[in-house]
Amino acid sequence: xxxxxxxxxxxxxxxxxxxxxxxxxxxxxxxxxxxxxxxxxxxxxxxxxxxxxxxxxxxxxxxxxxxxxxxxxxxxxxxxxxxxxxxxxxxxxxxxxxxxxxxxxxxxxxxxxxxxxxxxxxxxxxxxxxxxxxxxxxxxxxxxxxxxxxxxxxxxxxxxxxxxxxxxxxxxxxxxxxxxxxxxxxxxxxxx
Numbered sequence: 001x002x003x004x005x006x007x008x009x010x011x012x013x014x015x016x017x018x019x020x021x022x023x024x025x026x027x028x029x030x031x032x033x034x035x036x037x038x039x040x041x042x043x044x045x046x047x048x049x050x051x052x053x054x055x056x057x058x059x060x061x062x063x064x065x066x067x068x069x070x071x072x073x074x075x076x077x078x079x080x081x082x083x084x085x086x087x088x089x090x091x092x093x094x095x096x097x098x099x100x101x102x103x104x105x106x107x108x109x110x111x112x113x114x115x116x117x118x119x120x121x122x123x124x125x126x127x128x129x130x131x132x133x134x135x136x137x138x139x140x141x142x143x144x145x146x147x148x149x150x151x152x153x154x155x156x157x158x159x160x161x162x163x164x165x166x167x168x169x170x171x172x173x174x175x176x177x178x179x180x181x182x183x184x185x186x187x188x189x190x191x192x
Contacts (some may be wrong), residue, residue, distance in 0.1 A: 003191075003192075004034060005038065005039065005042060008036075008038070008191045009046075009049055009053075010190055011055055011191045012054065012190060013053065013057045013058070013061070015191055016034075016054070016058070016059055016129070016161060016190065016192055017058065017065075017067060018061055018099070021034060021129075021159055021161075021190070022065075022129065022159060024157065024159060029153050029156070031152060031156070031158075031159070031160075031186075032151070032159035032160070032185060032188070033148060033151075033155075033159070033160050033162070033186055033187040033188065034159065034160065034161045034162070034173075034188050034189070034190040035161075035162050035164050035173075035188070035189055035190060036161060036162070036163050036164065036166040036167060036188045036189075036190045036191060037164045037165075037167050037168040037189070038164070039177070040114070040136060040165040040166060040176045040177060042165075043136060043165050046163060046165075047068075047133070050069065050131070050133060050163065053122060054131070055069065057131055058129075064143060065128045065129060066126060066127050066128045066129075067127055067128060067129035067130065067131065068122040068123075068124075068127055068129075068130055068131070069130075069131040069132075070118050070121070070122055070130065070131070070132055070133070070134075071133050071134040071137075072114075072132060072133070072134035072137065072138045072142065072147075073134040073137035073138050074134065075114055075117055075118060075121070075134075076109060076114070076138055076141060076142070078117070078121075079108070079109065079113070079114065079117055080105075080108070083108060085105075087099060087110060089104075089105060092104060102140060102141065107144065109145040110139050111142060111143065111146040111149070111150040112150040114142065114147060114150070115147060115150035115151045115154060116154070117184060118130075118132075118151065119151070119154040119155075123152060123159050124155060124156075125154075125156055125158070127157055127158050128158065128159075128160055129158065129160075129161065130155070130159070130160045130161070131160075131161045131162075131163070132160060132161065132162045132163065133163045135163065135164055135165060136161065136165040136166075136175065136176065139175055139176075143171050144162070144175065145173055146185060148160075148162070148186065150188075152186065160176070161190060162187070166178075168187065168189055169189075170188075170189055
């Protein structure tokens with residue numbers, strides 16, 4: 001019998017603050033990339049839970065822990081703004097549609113560029129934990145497995161938790177429980 005969604009949520013903070021996660025123990029020598037997958041229909045609940053429970057809980061229980069939360073959607077918008085492309089992108093979408101916009105942004109929004117931006121903005125090399133949210137909001141602009149692969153060489157000993165609206169079975173990511181991303185074997189399920 002699987003745990004209810006609320007039961008799974010209640011397991012996240014203790015698991016996240018455990019030595020297995022923070023010290024990368026039990027991860028087979030891999031950098032600790034963890035995924036908390038959840039039903040997409042609970043997106044708003046997860047957002048509130050992150051802001052009201054997880055972030056304050058980490059600060060209270062481990063005040064010395066250096067952590068950051070990064071929103072992928074905000075990263076994409078910031079990258080487009082920095083390059084002076086946001087207004088042009090919005091106009092292109094209105095004029096030519098989503099497919100034309102997506103094709104034109106592919107080279108700008110390469111996952112390795114976004115990974116470098118995340119590492120730079122969060123100063124990931126100085127963190128004890130990085131939390132990534134906003135995966136669903138950046139679809140179809142980014143591929144999650146490619147972003148995780150691009151982040152991998154930058155993270156050193158910093159564990160990463162990705163909040164994922166869909167299903168992760170330890171081998172593949174299914175965004176929104178429907179879209180199959182390529183196989184990704186380097187992450188661990190935070191709460192089964």
